[in-house]
Amino acid sequence: MRILFFTIGAGIGAPLRYVIDKYFRTRATFPWGILFINVLGSFIAGAIATLETKDILFLGFGFCGAFTTWSAFMLDLDRDRKDLTKFALNIFLSIILGVIAAWAGLQIAS
Amino acid sequence: MKPLVIVSLGGIIGSLLRWQISETLPHSPAIAVFIVNQIGVAVAAFMAYRINASELRKLFLITGFAGGFTTFSALAVLTQQGTFIHGAVFVSLSLIASFIIMALIRPKSKR
Numbered sequence: 001m002r003i004l005f006f007t008i009g010a011g012i013g014a015p016l017r018y019v020i021d022k023y024f025r026t027r028a029t030f031p032w033g034i035l036f037i038n039v040l041g042s043f044i045a046g047a048i049a050t051l052e053t054k055d056i057l058f059l060g061f062g063f064c065g066a067f068t069t070w071s072a073f074m075l076d077l078d079r080d081r082k083d084l085t086k087f088a089l090n091i092f093l094s095i096i097l098g099v100i101a102a103w104a105g106l107q108i109a110s
Numbered sequence: 111m112k113p114l115v116i117v118s119l120g121g122i123i124g125s126l127l128r129w130q131i132s133e134t135l136p137h138s139p140a141i142a143v144f145i146v147n148q149i150g151v152a153v154a155a156f157m158a159y160r161i162n163a164s165e166l167r168k169l170f171l172i173t174g175f176a177g178g179f180t181t182f183s184a185l186a187v188l189t190q191q192g193t194f195i196h197g198a199v200f201v202s203l204s205l206i207a208s209f210i211i212m213a214l215i216r217p218k219s220k221r
Binding site for chain 2: 003006007010011012013014015017018019038041042044045046049062064065066067068069070071072073074075077078091094095098099101102103105106
């Protein structure tokens with residue numbers, strides 16, 4: 001069952017990321033979409049990380065892993081490498097907010 | 111509808127592959143996430159900079175596969191499972207390694 005739940009979660013997470021990212025990308029040059037996705041996904045992952053392992057949780061593991069992304073984050077950073085404000089803001093917000101979100105998720109679960 | 115299905119399929123394949131890699135390194139989840147993210151960045155950069163692929167193929171490989179293979183949530187949660195220094199080193203090394211990979215793959219004309 002785990003692999004099935006995981007597959008369903010991933011199958012939803014990836015296209016949802018695509019839709020959200022596309023929505024923000026047509027409205028701003030800063031990658032707000034990927035930032036929002038990575039922060040939200042980190043919060044959910046934190047909230048389920050320490051729960052008692054049940055098969056249904058793999059829906060969440062699959063979702064969070066496919067929803068959040070490191071490669072798109074890096075492609076955006078590479079594109080903005082000569083725009084120091086955008087570059088620094090993206091790294092700063094992604095890492096700080098992502099870590100806080102994971103922490104908050106873990107706090108809620110415990 | 112077609113782009114969504116393509117991204118979903120790529121995401122599923124990438125995610126299952128990431129799961130397989132993390133299963134082979136059960137005692138070092140941080141190393142597994144690190145390896146996966148760096149490979150994913152290399153794949154995404156290669157496809158974005160070096161290959162003339164159709165939009166759908168790019169959606170499948172960059173947005174779907176590499177996007178689903180790599181993860182940010184696992185990295186964020188892992189920073190909470192050690193000391194602050196461990197977390198800071200893990201994130202810094204992940205960023206630095208990815209910048210090096212991107213710089214190596216980026217065509218000279220774009221440097």
